[in-house]
Amino acid sequence: MNKLWAAIEVLQKGRELSNKEVWKNTQLLASILTSILASAALIAGVNVSDAQVDAIALGVVTVAGIANSYLTAATSASVGLPSKPDLPTESDPGP
Numbered sequence: 001m002n003k004l005w006a007a008i009e010v011l012q013k014g015r016e017l018s019n020k021e022v023w024k025n026t027q028l029l030a031s032i033l034t035s036i037l038a039s040a041a042l043i044a045g046v047n048v049s050d051a052q053v054d055a056i057a058l059g060v061v062t063v064a065g066i067a068n069s070y071l072t073a074a075t076s077a078s079v080g081l082p083s084k085p086d087l088p089t090e091s092d093p094g095p
Helices: 002-009 020-044 050-074
Strands: none
Touching (some): 020 050
8 A cells, every 4th residue: 555655645746756767768668669559450450340449549548648647747856746735733723
């Protein structure tokens, strides 16, 4: 559960993954492979219906888009979700 929480926390603005070069290279490789696989399927003449092509394309674009967005936010300290505001304590009730 700690790894899941750490994966979410890294999306906060000002935080980033360590070893971001590896993550950026992974992001680039995934984008390239997605494009190559899509092109290869068209060139090979895979026999699928238009509805199947649409469903597969939607799934690939959705997964790639989520992964790309996550890696962009997680590997950059200058973009991301806002940090949680500090919550007042009993000794400091706030404004």
